[in-house]
Amino acid sequence: MSQPPATNEKATTLENETESLKDFVSQIVRYAFVGGASAVFELVVFQALYALAGIGIAPSNIIALVASTAVNFTLNRSLAFKSTANPARSLVLYLVLFVFNTTFSTLAITWLVGLGIHSVVAKLMTMFCIVMWNFVLYRKVIFK
DSSP: OOOOHHHHHHHHHHHHHHHHHHHHHHHHHHHHHHHHHHHHHHHHHHHIIIIISOOOHHHHHHHHHHHHHHHHHHHIIIIISOOOSOHHHHHHHHHHHHHHHHHHHHHHHHHHHHTTOOHHHHHHHHHHHHHHHHHHHIIIIITO
16 A cells, blocks of 8 residues: 655655755765865965975965865866856856955964964964855855
8 A cells, every 4th residue: 555645745855855965965075075185285385385495474375275276176176066067157256266265364374373373273274264165155156
């Protein structure tokens, strides 16, 4: 004997919600992987330039950000968000966000180091902020 239609609809809705949650969690894991790899690379480049080569905070940060950006865009678009959106549109939006993030992190790191916070801690603090708002903007705007 078949179930009443209302029960079937509830089961289908629950299955869809479960699948949607699995997709969301999977996307977060992929984003974290791409972001983690990019963050380590960016931090290593930043420290190599700032602490080892003696280059200033601002240029070290900008170079590190630029170096990690090309790989990050490509991996986020193809792996983390599996985007089929117009690549030119996504790139323009990504670059606008990149300029904002670069300005924010450069000013914030400079300010935090000026307060006596170690450069690595300052860099990690700004990177954390950027990671949080980037996920939302990538998911809802840039790679949609």
